[in-house]
Amino acid sequence: MASMATLFMQTPNPTHSFPKYPKSHFGSGLKFSISVSKKSSKNYPKARIFNGLIEPDGGKLVELFVKESQRDVKKKEALTIPRIKLSRIDLQWVHVLSEGWASPLRGFMRESELLQTLHFASLKLEDGSVVNMSVPIVLAIDDAQKQQIGESDKIALFDSDDNLVAILSKIEIYKHHKEERIARTWGTTASGLPYVEEAISHTGNWLIGGDLEVIEPIKYSDGLDRFRLSPAELREEFTKRGADAVFAFQLRNPVHNGHALLMTDTRRRLLEMGYKNPVLLLHPLGGYTKADDVPLDWRMRQHEKVLEDGVLDPETTVVSIFPSPMHYAGPTEVQWHAKARINAGANFYIVGRDPAGMSHPVEKRDLYDADHGKKVLSMAPGLERLNILPFKVAAYDKTQSKMVFFDPSRPQDFVFISGTKMRTLAKNKENPPDGFMCPGGWKVLVEYYDSLVPSGNGRLPEAVPA
């Protein structure tokens, strides 16, 4: 959320205490839920009933894992069919698809699905109902690969280490109209869009869609796999906690106290609405991000400190990693971020200014109108069931000497600090305004910037604080 890039709050409140919660509260119960549910949940695709949680798109959560009893058969089959090597981002999409974040999608998009995504940000199901689907989930191949596939109706997908990942069957190969895909997804074709440069420009001129059968759950062995809960696992966790409302907070940057205030306040509002046990899904994005974002491992360390410091209540907070790559496609992408969380059981979605936005890669302006994200989200087909909670902007109120939600009727009482100022502070190992971020979390950020070797021009990646 570039939203908060320019808006965060300063408080000089020195009495703010940071009680040390036991470290196990971070992802509390999550390891357990993983270890218990993993085997049963991922062995074969099936419909699940999650009492009290919002229904997944299409009525049931689609998991695309091969039954354990079928694995050997599939592995043998994979040796006999054409093979395609997946990029890092391709693999992240296989992960996303395999766990049902994109339910009811059953694999990489065929052309009819891509066209609906590009033109309508939604898919029409056989029963006439509509689910949201705003970003293309497609697999590109080049001419040589297309020729190699020939008349085969299925292919095997391998990772960069030549491990078998999945089989794609009932395939459909169709043209990769890159310019049109980019224009309709991003609303610009300006050069320098991070995802485009990383995952589209140099890829092949064909797309291949089909039904995906994933041999076993995707793991990254980076020490963070235990935080990568699938939608099914999250639903089980919410059910176990007796959640009667789940509110999701997507982020791809360090958590500051403005976020915390927002999340705490959201829970308060939900309690006021009559919910007995609203649970927060604090859901950092774990797939591809651009080079100047804070990397996932540093963000997770920072989030951990925030929870340890007691800024958020671990008992009503589930921290998990959302495996999707980041498009930075603003109003188009925020729909994907929201839709995927429905599948994970969230019925409330917090949206800020300029969600999934960034600076225009060429012109000196934001790429998207900061208000379009929440407007588009509120009108998006297939998201009617989701309650959209627009951000209130928090800022430091000089008259109260604490952070509160900004009151536009008395702007002179508030202080905002820019993201550039923030980055400069972290880079110079200075402390932020009291109450901006818990000291432990701030320390992680300082360490991160300290770990970077400045590039030739001496510039460091920006610490965008939202």
Added chain:
Amino acid sequence: MASMATLFMQTPNPTHSFPKYPKSHFGSGLKFSISVSKKSSKNYPKARIFNGLIEPDGGKLVELFVKESQRDVKKKEALTIPRIKLSRIDLQWVHVLSEGWASPLRGFMRESELLQTLHFASLKLEDGSVVNMSVPIVLAIDDAQKQQIGESDKIALFDSDDNLVAILSKIEIYKHHKEERIARTWGTTASGLPYVEEAISHTGNWLIGGDLEVIEPIKYSDGLDRFRLSPAELREEFTKRGADAVFAFQLRNPVHNGHALLMTDTRRRLLEMGYKNPVLLLHPLGGYTKADDVPLDWRMRQHEKVLEDGVLDPETTVVSIFPSPMHYAGPTEVQWHAKARINAGANFYIVGRDPAGMSHPVEKRDLYDADHGKKVLSMAPGLERLNILPFKVAAYDKTQSKMVFFDPSRPQDFVFISGTKMRTLAKNKENPPDGFMCPGGWKVLVEYYDSLVPSGNGRLPEAVPA
């Protein structure tokens, strides 16, 4: 339809006769229906019931004309409020809106309508139902105009001759994100898109939406106004003719015998389906077209000859002008072309290869995948009620010595001629292959190209024959 640019048919059949139908058959009954219905239909907005015809979008046809009794009041009011001068294309959109082609839209789009159009190609109505709306219908103003409007909640719209056209009230002024509008509408931002250069690039950085009240019906005084039937007038005409099915054929180029075969065959198919009196709406686009398209007046003369020559049956054909400007936005625009015809009473829509397509303005290829138009149309939200009839491609069958629908199982038996060849023939005043176009229609085309003064490079506009 760039579709037929490369595909039309040749027949050497010299016995083809062109019986002279009385000229009054062209638009037969149309003058009458205009003179009778004009007064009653345009005096005030009201819901109409048209027995047996498809319902307009939103349930009733929206007409935005000021009641005759209110005209003087409105004219006086217009003198007291800020005024904006309309471009030629702006005026065409006022025309479109005023007659309800874009029903249920009641004026130039406000931001929420534009966002839905750009992201979802549809509008959600208050009752939760969805209507298609794929192209932005917006009015741009510049900084000076915005300042001049100030706090006024309404403005007066004037044409280039300073005649009052309409009042726009309950106005909303919002940013004109041109790049994003273009990218999401055309799927490209390449320079050289005709509508963009004509109506977007040089226009202001703000858009102004609101409710439109049009003082009186838009007239062009070009001798063709009698052919500009409103949706209400068309519905009355179809009802008068006892149509139980109306099939619309959008075109912006001269009619050749391939089109005629297609239209005749469509009627045959509809009769086979059990309809008793299918009526063809032959509906040339009358608004802005790019410089190398054949101008409206020449096209109308050509269409007139085609009807005179008996290629189409005047008794079951209504020729009328569709007042919309042309975007050349392919799959996005074809939805608009179809949706507008629902409002005019058509429940069948004929779609060809690459509808509303053109060459890429920069690269050497078609801008759109030739099959995307009909695919997108078949999946478009809000168009479920419309029966989409994909083109069958006609060609000259050497074994039968006549035009028939192309049979891909025996391609060697068919002859196609390119659009370039076509243009060269017309330019050189040579005759086309027998049966390609009725002689009278061809003569009009030859006259048109003869009337052009070649530009410096000696190149003439292309006669794209579909």
